[in-house]
Amino acid sequence: MEKEHQIFGIRAIIEAIHAGKEIDKVFIQKDAQGDLMKDLMKAMKQKSINFSYVPVEKLNRLTPNNHQGAVATIAPIAFYTLEKMVEEVLESGKVPLFLILDQLSDARNFGAIIRTAECTGVNGIIIQKQGSAPVNGDTVKTSAGAVFNVPICKVEHIKDAIFHLQGSGIKTVAATEKTESNIYDLSLTEPLAIIMGSEDRGINPSVLKIVDEKAKLPMFGTIGSLNVSVACGAFLYEVVRQRQ
The missing domain is CATH 3.40.1280.10 (SPOUT methyltransferase, trefoil knot domain)
Known part of the structure; x- marks a missing residue:
């Protein structure tokens, strides 16, 4: 996955969703919990964003940064209706x-x-x-x-x-x-x-x-x-x- 097409951190992903960014998929840590994670789930469901639960090891491979249990990929293209x-x-x-x-x-x-x-x-x-x-x-x-x-x-x-x-x-x-x-x-x-x-x-x-x-x-x-x-x-x- 190309790093420039990534967003990491729960709050950053929520902001990107609200800003109308073309989020392609979100990878969520399997056992992730908390109010911020609930806010992210709600935002993804409202926009019908594709997500999957993955082991923390996958998130660690995707980014060396502090991902807080969530990494999103941004599509390099705009989608049509x-x-x-x-x-x-x-x-x-x-x-x-x-x-x-x-x-x-x-x-x-x-x-x-x-x-x-x-x-x-x-x-x-x-x-x-x-x-x-x-x-x-x-x-x-x-x-x-x-x-x-x-x-x-x-x-x-x-x-x-x-x-x-x-x-x-x-x-x-x-x-x-x-x-x-x-x-x-x-x-x-x-x-x-x-x-x-x-x-x-x-x-x-x-x-x-x-x-x-x-x-x-x-x-x-x-x-x-x-x-x-x-x-x-x-x-x-x-x-x-x-x-x-």
Whole structure:
């Protein structure tokens, strides 16, 4: 994690939240207590800020300074609202291509996906506020800087984002092994949003119920699944092939 993207100390983090800083994630010491910590928890909940409890050893690794049981990461980018992102793409006259990441949690996988998204002309990436990979130094590095070129939007709930996209005339396609449909048999030339799941659990079953289409990649080996960033690349390049 890059130190310039860090805030340490409970009071400093509370001040940053109230000042409207783009806090990406807060790491809280497992057994931390006290009135100031309660104030921090309240401030994070009001702004729906992603946080996790970690051992004190992790906080000590993150910063040599007196962290008081809390370290926050500041996102190196500004996030879009869903409405603004969709509106801008529809007004541009381009055929929309969005990517929805359902609780993908690994920063390096996230960075690799952003890099591929930039290369394949993705107009925006949608992630959930809670449980998603942080946009930190690892993300920036593995995206080769593409994180600065692709709009990223954080939403409260992936399902609400899908309903909004569908209401805007955008077809939603989930990448999942729980289907007989092959990605190569689908039409991907119309306005489109592709949904990729988390590394371990895939796409949430409640999300799968509301998408327009489900599709899988054909598999010929003995291992049942691809790394999510590789699978994402295969899906996006099939969109590129069909739209050429």
